[in-house]
Amino acid sequence: MEAKILINNQQTELIIRRFVLQLIEHHGNLENCAIIGLQPRGVSLSRQLMDKLNELKPGHQAKYGELDNTFFRDDIRRGEIHLPRPSKIDFSTENLNIVLVDDVLFTGRTIRAGIDALMNFGRPARVELMVLVDRRYNRELPIAADYHGVVVDSRSTGEYVKVEWNPNNNQTWLLPNKG
């Protein structure tokens, strides 16, 4: 299999626009809502999402934060060395509707760690998951996305989805392997 573009720049823009409209459809003015990007790669999407939200729904009430899940991973001391990145959540998540944002949903383990990290900031009313790419047949934990950009049906764990966030040129690739 050769490397191919899964989502080009224009499609990425449309997906982010759709995400914003879906959020408005479900949560209105987003009062009592917080958008939280998962470090490191989810924040690229969550920042662009917030830009689009500010453009399409000025005066919305959504809070914004970024979350690092390093200390809650289940593979600490089992694989690579994991160094943390900063979390920025300057509000309590108590009773909020949280939309957790990441680029790719694969095994579900990153999201599990993210939810655990999130719970340290309070008890949210509900947590939703938004991902650009959902590799739905590769789950290792019972986790599902509430909002997804595209779904990849590949069952091969060797294939790799890589999202490149560049200013005005976002591209998502499906690669035959991680290297």
Next chain:
Amino acid sequence: MPATLQHLLGIKGLSTESIHQIFETADNFKQLLNSPVKKTPSLRDFTVANLFFENSTRTRVSFELAEKRLGADIVNFSSSSSSVKKGETLIDTVNNILSMKVDMVVMRHPAPGACMFLARHVNAQIVNAGDGTHEHPTQALLDAFSIREKLGSVYGKKVVIVGDILHSRVALSNIFCLQQLGADVMVCGPSTLIPKHISGLGVKVEHNLEKALQWCDVANMLRIQLERQDIKYFPSLREYSMQYGLTGALLNKLDKEIVIMHPGPINRGVEISSEVADSSHSIILQQVENGVAVRMAVLYLLAQHQLEQSRA
């Protein structure tokens, strides 16, 4: 792959990169400690033994909290209530504890170099929590971390360490750590309490406290370590206090504001007056708070090294 530490025996030998890595990790732990739930499960499959062959309040509680908040199992040991009293050697004591599947040893010991000795003779990761008059690396790291937090950076700052430099492991570790991070360091105290060749480390020496304070951005006040002094180094505590005690009046004479630090325990009215210790210039309690975050970072990073070894 980022560099990780095998042991933390002293600041000497630690790279600038490693110190920054510890600080950046500690930033995250500090944030965690200020969130409603202060725990992570990252070291839940890890056991740490705290071996204290010398008295300690702050360091011991700080390490214990750091370990607990990382989810590690811990065992505490103090020499006063152990078989050391029955004549067991240090290596035997530690090997016995290690055979009960302990991954890491945090040790305080009155003999300089005890941790280095242990690291050579037992198969475990060692964290030095103070070895005699030699080093106290986590104290130096948390001091530098506190300066960085208060002043934005350590680089280019002028720091004076005042008091019993001769018997202080905090002073030596601080000198190594601050210099490594690009700070200018001065020591100040009566000549009997300043080691003879300390200027060989590249530090300035000053015997007049007022001049030293006028020079510095940060003053780190040390306790007189009476328990390590076998002879009289100065006529009386009262005289020492009059010459080297930091008071509000002395601070008011300066034409600038400086940051006051103290590694504890404070002897109020000796090296520092209550007025100064409790003032807004003092970051003594922030140092204690940062101590837990910095020690969490050290333990977390050390635990990652063990993985590297076991894979190799």
